[in-house]
Amino acid sequence: MQELVLNQPVSTARSELVREAAQADARREFEERLAECGQLAFRVARAVLRNTADAEDVAQEALLRAYQSFERLRDRSRFNGWLVRISFRLALDRLRSAKRRDRREALWSQPAHLPPPATVEDVAASKQFQGHLERALEELPEKLRLVLLLSAMEGHTIDEIASMVGVPLGTVKSRIFIARKKLAEKLRCYANTIRTR
Amino acid sequence: MLCEHYKDALIEAAASGAAPSGELREHLAECASCRAVFGQEQSLFAAIDTGLHAAANAKIPLSLLPRVRARLEEVATPRLGWVQQLVFACTGVVLALVIFLMARPHRAAREELAKQGPVTVPASMPPAKSVNREETSSEGTQIAAIPVNRSHTLRDSTSSPSAASSNPEVLVPPDEREAFARLVGVLNERSDLGASLLAKVPEKEDGLAAVDPLQIPDIEIKPLEGTETETSHGAGEKH
Numbered sequence: 001m002q003e004l005v006l007n008q009p010v011s012t013a014r015s016e017l018v019r020e021a022a023q024a025d026a027r028r029e030f031e032e033r034l035a036e037c038g039q040l041a042f043r044v045a046r047a048v049l050r051n052t053a054d055a056e057d058v059a060q061e062a063l064l065r066a067y068q069s070f071e072r073l074r075d076r077s078r079f080n081g082w083l084v085r086i087s088f089r090l091a092l093d094r095l096r097s098a099k100r101r102d103r104r105e106a107l108w109s110q111p112a113h114l115p116p117p118a119t120v121e122d123v124a125a126s127k128q129f130q131g132h133l134e135r136a137l138e139e140l141p142e143k144l145r146l147v148l149l150l151s152a153m154e155g156h157t158i159d160e161i162a163s164m165v166g167v168p169l170g171t172v173k174s175r176i177f178i179a180r181k182k183l184a185e186k187l188r189c190y191a192n193t194i195r196t197r
Numbered sequence: 198m199l200c201e202h203y204k205d206a207l208i209e210a211a212a213s214g215a216a217p218s219g220e221l222r223e224h225l226a227e228c229a230s231c232r233a234v235f236g237q238e239q240s241l242f243a244a245i246d247t248g249l250h251a252a253a254n255a256k257i258p259l260s261l262l263p264r265v266r267a268r269l270e271e272v273a274t275p276r277l278g279w280v281q282q283l284v285f286a287c288t289g290v291v292l293a294l295v296i297f298l299m300a301r302p303h304r305a306a307r308e309e310l311a312k313q314g315p316v317t318v319p320a321s322m323p324p325a326k327s328v329n330r331e332e333t334s335s336e337g338t339q340i341a342a343i344p345v346n347r348s349h350t351l352r353d354s355t356s357s358p359s360a361a362s363s364n365p366e367v368l369v370p371p372d373e374r375e376a377f378a379r380l381v382g383v384l385n386e387r388s389d390l391g392a393s394l395l396a397k398v399p400e401k402e403d404g405l406a407a408v409d410p411l412q413i414p415d416i417e418i419k420p421l422e423g424t425e426t427e428t429s430h431g432a433g434e435k436h
């Protein structure tokens with residue numbers, strides 16, 4: 001009886017130590033992946049937000065959440081997929097709240113969005129087209145947008161994208177194709193600005 | 198002017214990035230207008246791909262990873278603190294248990310003595326005479342059950358009423374003490390009564406070693422209170 005009473009806290013402490021060791025392991029592994037994961041999270045966020053500072057905040061938040069779930073998500077492809085989705089979701093949320101804020105501010109300062117002064121014509125055209133593209137990208141349905149961005153990102157094959165997003169390979173290919181056509185439809189009217197590119 | 202019939206096929210071909218084939222290729226070879234449009238579409242898709250690449254491959258800021266590492270440190274530290282607190286709490290509980298378990302045998306022994314006391318009561322209880330039977334039996338308990346060291350317990354009980362009420366073997370409340378003093382008074386006056394009263398105690402409790410030390414000779418009976426009631430009984434026996 002006495003031994004039983006005394007053994008309980010000892011076993012609790014032991015399991016606590018085991019848990020601590022597992023946490024330390026997870027943390028070491030997470031830090032080893034951090035450079036790669038950090039880039040992935042940041043790029044997804046940056047593509048959505050088009051703003052480096054905001055994207056950095058979102059990537060940090062996504063990475064912390066990913067770390068907190070890391071023990072359950074040891075499988076690399078699953079982990080990357082999870083990170084991509086949480087980064088995308090957080091970026092979209094931030095973009096929506098930023099848009100609401102911009103609309104409020106626009107009421108108070110009307111002539112806000114002046115185009116940047118063009119020094120060289122093609123640079124201006126290029127920047128202009130990039131702006132149109134990114135706005136068109138923003139208007140794409142989310143599932144098309146995420147796949148298209150991942151396909152444009154360096155270092156990810158179509159197979160990896162399928163695994164990250166959790167859809168079949170054929171679905172990824174068709175989503176990319178449809179997304180590019182939709183962008184082309186929106187950007188065709190600006191086609192004159194790409195003649196210098 | 199684009200020939201409407203080839204419009205969709207032309208866009209599909211430009212979007213896929215593959216070279217036009219079959220009927221479209223033949224038409225493009227003949228139709229300069231469609232060739233021009235096809236060229237524009239190819240440029241458009243190339244521009245889209247370039248723009249997408251730029252949008253999707255932004256350079257990661259140098260500050261991001263250090264910031265994340267710092268936050269990881271913050272997240273990890275409170276967890277360790279919590280673990281340490283738990284370990285300290287467990288240690289405290291274990292110590293408390295050890296102290297409790299070590300203290301328990303003493304209490305158990307005292308409780309055992311307390312149980313022995315009441316058991317001896319009916320045996321030691323003399324037939325009632327002119328004195329209140331319950332008072333007598335209660336004192337009888339003390340006398341019969343208390344061996345050499347019990348006198349000490351009795352003294353404790355008189356100085357601490359609360360302790361006395363919780364432990365039956367040391368019950369000597371003031372009114373009982375007074376009653377006992379009266380009994381002693383009566384016994385002093387009538388020594389034959391005292392002798393007959395106490396003579397039966399050793400007979401009925403012959404199995405108890407506690408009785409023998411009480412037969413102390415050469416002590417005078419004095420109507421004193423508290424601890425000396427014991428000695429007066431012993432003297433009463435001698436009478």
Ligand SMILES: [Zn+2]
Pocket residue numbers: 198199200203224228229230231232
């Ligand atoms: Zn034609």
